[in-house]
Amino acid sequence: xxxxxxxxxxxxxxxxxxxxxxxxxxxxxxxxxxxxxxxxxxxxxxxxxxxxxxxxxxxxxxxxxxxxxxxxxxxxxxxxxxxxxxxxxxxxxxxxxxxxxxxxxxxxxxxxxxxxxxxxxxxxxxxxxxxxxxxxxxxxxxxxxxxxxxxxxxxxxxxxxxxxxxxxxxxxxxxxxxxxxxxxxxxxxxxxxxxxxxxxxxxxxxxxxxxxxxxxxxxxxxxxxxxxxxxxxxxxxxxxxxxxxxxxxxxxxxxxxxxxxxxxxxxxxxxxxxxxxxxxxxxxxxxxxxxxxxxxxxxxxxxxxxxxxxxxxxxxxxxxxxxxxxxxxxxxxxxxxxxxxxxxxxxxxxxxxxxxxxxxxxxxxxxxxxxxxxxxxxxxxxxxxxxxxxxxxxxxxxxxxxxxxxxxxxxxxxxxxxxxxxxxxxxxxxxxxxxxxxxxxxxxxxxxxxxxxxxxxxxxxxxxxxxxxxxxxxxxxxxxxxx
Amino acid sequence: xxxxxxxxxxxxxxxxxxxxxxxxxxxxxxxxxxxxxxxxxxxxxxxxxxxxxxxxxxxxxxxxxxxxxxxxxxxxxxxxxxxxxxxxxxxxxxxxxxxxxxxxxxxxxxxxxxxxxxxxxxxxxxxxxxxxxxxxxxxxxxxxxxxxxxxxxxxxxxxxxxxxxxxxxxxxxxxxxxxxxxxxxxxxxxxxxxxxxxxxxxxxxxxxxxxxxxxxxxxxxxx
Numbered sequence: 043x044x045x046x047x048x049x050x051x052x053x054x055x056x057x058x059x060x061x062x063x064x065x066x067x068x069x070x071x072x073x074x075x076x077x078x079x080x081x082x083x084x085x086x087x088x089x090x091x092x093x094x095x096x097x098x099x100x101x102x103x104x105x106x107x108x109x110x111x112x113x114x115x116x117x118x119x120x121x122x123x124x125x126x127x128x129x130x131x132x133x134x135x136x137x138x139x140x141x142x143x144x145x146x147x148x149x150x151x152x153x154x155x156x157x158x159x160x161x162x163x164x165x166x167x168x169x170x171x172x173x174x175x176x177x178x179x180x181x182x183x184x185x186x187x188x189x190x191x192x193x194x195x196x197x198x199x200x201x202x203x204x205x206x207x208x209x210x211x212x213x214x215x216x217x218x219x220x221x222x223x224x225x226x227x228x229x230x231x232x233x234x235x236x237x238x239x240x241x242x243x244x245x246x247x248x249x250x251x252x253x254x255x256x257x258x259x260x261x262x263x264x265x266x267x268x269x270x271x272x273x274x275x276x277x278x279x280x281x282x283x284x285x286x287x288x289x290x291x292x293x294x295x296x297x298x299x300x301x302x303x304x305x306x307x308x309x310x311x312x313x314x315x316x317x318x319x320x321x322x323x324x325x326x327x328x329x330x331x332x333x334x335x336x337x338x339x340x341x342x343x344x345x346x347x348x349x350x351x352x353x354x355x356x357x358x359x360x361x362x363x364x365x366x367x368x369x370x371x372x373x374x375x376x377x378x379x380x381x382x383x384x385x386x387x388x389x390x391x392x393x394x395x396x397x398x399x400x401x402x403x404x405x406x407x408x409x410x411x412x413x414x415x416x417x418x419x420x421x422x423x424x425x426x427x428x429x430x431x432x433x434x435x436x437x438x439x440x441x442x443x444x445x446x447x448x449x450x451x452x453x454x455x456x457x458x459x460x461x462x463x464x465x466x467x468x469x470x471x472x473x474x475x476x477x478x479x480x481x482x483x484x485x486x487x488x489x490x491x492x493x494x495x496x497x498x499x500x501x502x503x504x505x506x507x508x509x510x511x512x513x514x515x516x517x518x519x520x521x522x523x524x525x
Numbered sequence: 526x527x528x529x530x531x532x533x534x535x536x537x538x539x540x541x542x543x544x545x546x547x548x549x550x551x552x553x554x555x556x557x558x559x560x561x562x563x564x565x566x567x568x569x570x571x572x573x574x575x576x577x578x579x580x581x582x583x584x585x586x587x588x589x590x591x592x593x594x595x596x597x598x599x600x601x602x603x604x605x606x607x608x609x610x611x612x613x614x615x616x617x618x619x620x621x622x623x624x625x626x627x628x629x630x631x632x633x634x635x636x637x638x639x640x641x642x643x644x645x646x647x648x649x650x651x652x653x654x655x656x657x658x659x660x661x662x663x664x665x666x667x668x669x670x671x672x673x674x675x676x677x678x679x680x681x682x683x684x685x686x687x688x689x690x691x692x693x694x695x696x697x698x699x700x701x702x703x704x705x706x707x708x709x710x711x712x713x714x715x716x717x718x719x720x721x722x723x724x725x726x727x728x729x730x731x732x733x734x735x736x737x738x739x740x741x742x743x744x745x746x747x748x
Contacts, residue, residue, distance in 0.1 A: 385606065385652045394650040398632060398643055406633040410618035410626045421618040427606060428627050435601065435624035440717035441724065442590040444615040444662055475714045500714040506587070520617060521662075523587035523712045 043147045043156065044263075045131070045178045047124050047163060048189035052141025054081040056117040057110040059171060060279050060297060067108040070097050080112065115278035115365065117141070123172055126273040126305060127163060136182070136266035142189065144182045144266060160196030170301055179205075182264055183257040187213060202260025207233030214254050220247060232258055275302050275313075276367035284323045284360035288352045291320070291364050295348050296341075298366045303339045306370055312337040313344055314371035318351075322359035335426070336388035337371050343389045350393050354400035395425075416482055417492060418510070418519065419445060441522040443508055449517035452509060461497055461509065466518050471501040479511075501525070561655065561689045564602070565595035567728045568706065576687045579680055581699045584708030584730065589661045589693040591710065595725045596691065597625045600655060606630065608653040612640035613662035637667035641675055648682045648690065659693045668698060676700045704734040 049055050054069045066086035070077045077097040089104045097109050117139075124143045128135035134146035150159070160176040167174045177188025179199035188197040188205065190213065199205045209232040211224060229235050236258065244252040256262040277298040281290065295318075306313060316332040332347050385391050398407045408423025452466035463472050478497030485491045494512045496519065501507070504525030509518050560573035574580050582592050593609070600607040601624060609616060610632045618626055630653065634640040637660060644658045660668060676699050683690050692699050697707070708730040716724065 387652060390650055391652040394646050394652070397646050401642060401646075402632065402634060402639060408631065409629060410616075410631050412618060412623050412626070419617065419619055423631070427630075430601070430624055430627040433624075435622035438594070438620075438622050438721040439719065440721070441587050441712055442594065442620040442721075443617045444586055444590065444613075445617040447614050477714060477717060498714060498717055506712060506714060520615070521586060522590075523585050523710075 043150070043178055043180065044144055044182045044185040045147055045160065045163075045176060046142055046144045046182070046185040046189035047127060047167070048142035048175045048177070048186070048192075049120060049124060049172060050175055050193075051081040051083065052120065053112055053117060054083060054110075055141075055173065056120045057113045058083075059113075059116050059120060060277075060294065063108050065106055065108060066091060066104050067110065068097075068100055069110050069112055072111040077109075079109075113278070113280060116280075119277050120172060122273045122276065123167065123170060123305075124174070125269055126309070127167060129269070129273060130309065131159075131163075133268075134266055135269045137269045142186065143269075144185055146182075146266060147178075156198045157196060160198065164196065170304070180260055181262060182266060183262075184260055187258070202258075203236075206236070206258040206260070207231065209233075209258075211235055214257065216254060217250055220250055220254075223247065274367060275305060275370055276317075276365065277302060278363065278365045280321075280363040281361070284362050286360060288355070291352060291361060292345075292349060294364050295352075295366060296345055298364075299341045299344050299348075302366070302368050303341045303344065306339040306368065309370075310373070311370035312339045312373045313368045315369040316344065316347065317365075317367040317369070318348065319365040319367075320357070320361045321363040321365070322357065323362050324359045326359065328355075328357055328361075333425075334389065335385075335392035337374065338389060340389075346393055347389070347396065350396045350400075415484060417484055418482065418494065418496070419447075441506065443520040443522060445520040446518060449510070449519050452516045452518045454509065454511075454516040461499060461516075464499070464501075464507075464509065464516075464518075468518055468521070469501060469505055469507050469524075471503045471505075473499045474502040475500045498522070559687060561599070563595045563599045565592070565725050565728055567730060567732075568592065568595060570732055571704070571734050574689045574691065575703045576689050577684050578703030579676065579683065579690050579692060579699060579701065580704045580706065581692045581694055581697065581702045582706045582708065583694045583697050585710055585712070586661045586695075587712040588708030588710035588728065588730070589659065591721070591724045591728050592691075592693070592706075592708070593657060593659070594621075594721050595728070596655060596657060597621070597629060598722075598725070600628050601625050604628070605654045606652070607655045607657065608632065608647050610634065610640050610643050610647065610656070610658045612637045612658070612660045612667075615662045616659070637663040637671060641671065644679070644690075645682070648679060648686075648688065651686050651688065654687060655689045655691070657691045657693060660698075661693050661695050665695075668695075671698075673700050676702075702735070704732060707731045707733075 054067065057069045058067060066083060066089055068079045068082040068086055068091060071080050079093050079095045079097065079100055081093055082091050086107060091100045091103050091107065100107050100109065121137060121139065121141065125135060125137045128143045128145040132145050132147055132149055136144040156178050160178060163176055164174055175189045175192040176196040177185050177192050179185040179188050180202060184199055184202055188199045191197055211229055211231060214232060216224065224235065240255060243255065279294050285291065313334055314337045315334065318330045320328040322328060330351065395407055405423060408425055409427055410421050411424045413420045413422065446468065450466050450468045452464050454461045455463040461473050461476055464470065476497050476499040479495040481495050483493040494510050496508060496510045498508050506522035507518055508520050509516055559576040561576060562569050562573040568574060582589060597607060606628050608630045612634050614633045614635055616631060632643045634643060640658060644656065647653060647656055679690065680701050697705060708728065
């Protein structure tokens with residue numbers, strides 16, 4: 043058995059997603075010169091507005107009609123919803139960009155009530171704001187045909203000839219030339235077409251007619267073009283106008299998260315990464331990736347992360363839309379060692395770090411990590427706590443230095459090759475004792491070569507400092523103690 | 526009848542007890558003070574650093590860094606995370622063992638008021654059981670501008686948590702601390718050859734702790 047989930051008026055449904063539209067609505071092809079209407083809803087049809095009209099003609103019939111441009115990204119998101127639903131039933135799913143997916147149900151348990159299964163799919167997708175028609179039949183093509191006719195309720199086809207015979211010929215969507223010939227012959231229904239002798243039809247009308255016969259014969263199970271990539275969890279929305287505040291963005295993002303987290307929970311997944319993209323009115327885009335410290339499908343947690351970021355975000359251009367994509371992962375459970383403790387609430391901690399970065403700058407908060415170098419003060423800040431190596435640390439010696447950033451320039455008098463006095467903004471006086479020089483160098487093999495000479499000194503008036511000489515220029519690198 | 530009177534009396538006693546508890550909370554038996562032992566004999570003199578309270582360690586930068594060494598070593602042993610809010614951006618990671626740094630969140634600030642805001646965020650977050658706010662190298666002008674209400678606010682935030690909040694200051698300046706530790710360190714150049722564990726062992730000074738009547742007077746005077 044095959045089933046087809048078909049989203050009727052696919053482009054219009056995609057464009058109307060996240061909008062509350064009760065009146066007549068139409069989607070137009072902006073690329074055409076006269077903005078031709080592609081699809082309309084039933085309210086528009088009731089006002090005698092049909093596909094093929096221009097937007098001006100539609101407005102003449104109903105001045106309050108909502109006319110929207112095609113939204114390819116929203117169409118893609120809608121398609122992903124169908125694909126995800128299909129993959130929940132079977133791994134063999136064929137997805138069409140026209141808004142339907144065909145699913146091979148060969149692995150569904152015997153005795154399953156097809157009607158109930160179809161109704162469940164309709165109800166599930168309706169919860170996510172998608173209207174679908176469901177058809178079930180013995181072949182993929184018949185399932186598609188069945189879905190197209192299943193306007194009021196799911197169509198389950200057990201007897202293929204009985205189903206196809208009364209269908210109008212146009213349901214098979216023949217090409218212009220073939221349709222004209224068949225109409226000339228007086229062929230009006232699929233039954234009439236099938237009554238023609240098969241071999242002679244092929245001889246006279248060619249491969250297209252043969253393909254149409256196969257499609258409705260109920261005997262030919264064509265192989266599905268299987269969906270290879272996993273479904274993406276993304277949503278998109280384009281505003282009607284440029285927005286100046288974060289409220290509309292947050293409002294839409296909240297609705298996105300509601301829908302996406304529900305989808306994630308259905309397949310037992312959690313959000314590992316959030317990709318936020320904000321298209322701007324100068325056609326540029328602002329993008330940001332959020333790694334979730336403790337992957338979750340909790341709406342509140344994910345929303346707080348986005349809210350914290352948007353609160354401090356300043357853009358030069360105004361947003362005209364918003365896109366959110368979630369990278370899913372399997373829920374993880376941390377197994378800590380006996381005496382190891384984890385963060386109580388990693389997501390709250392991630393949010394606090396985001397606040398700190400907004401306050402102090404991106405490179406002001408993190409876990410200090412040393413680079414594999416002997417260069418003084420060579421480190422970087424990591425975003426997450428790394429796994430500490432086992433065993434005790436290497437023993438440290440001496441007082442820890444407190445660095446001046448940047449190092450203070452200093453004037454140093456030397457005597458017998460040793461610093462004797464120094465004068466700077468942070469320390470001035472005679473040097474009572476000194477230890478050094480400690481010569482350090484690196485990268486001598488390339489342009490970034492460096493060489494420095496360090497001294498630890500103690501002033502007669504008190505105070506321990508580290509001074510350094512580089513290219514005959516002295517600096518106070520930091521202090522161990524001040525008087 | 527007698528049973529009902531007995532019930533009424535019981536309810537009255539319970540109400541009275543609640544009233545007394547609300548009016549005179551200090552009259553209630555104090556909850557045991559929770560402490561974090563650091564492994565440094567001086568810091569552990571009174572049983573360790575108090576949790577849910579402010580502890581001020583004041584003195585020279587060298588003493589403050591030795592105290593920090595003791596705290597980081599303890600964090601490594603216990604496997605908990607530490608936050609260091611560095612008001613002068615002076616912490617030098619290259620001076621420390623990499624293993625100690627793996628559990629340290631370093632917050633680099635250039636101004637004392639930003640450091641206080643950062644501390645406020647981390648205290649409210651409550652994920653880090655040990656927070657160190659290092660104000661030792663912050664300019665005196667910035668330290669004088671810190672309003673006294675800041676410390677009381679910190680106290681309110683932290684009192685219901687198990688966080689140990691240590692303030693490293695150049696001189697006594699924090700109001701309402703649970704304990705103040707005044708360090709007496711006189712480092713010399715030859716200390717560069719000594720192991721840091723020895724320096725931690727030899728750390729000394731005076732500890733004034735709230736709760737002990739005699740010490741409390743000293744505590745207020747020292748401020």
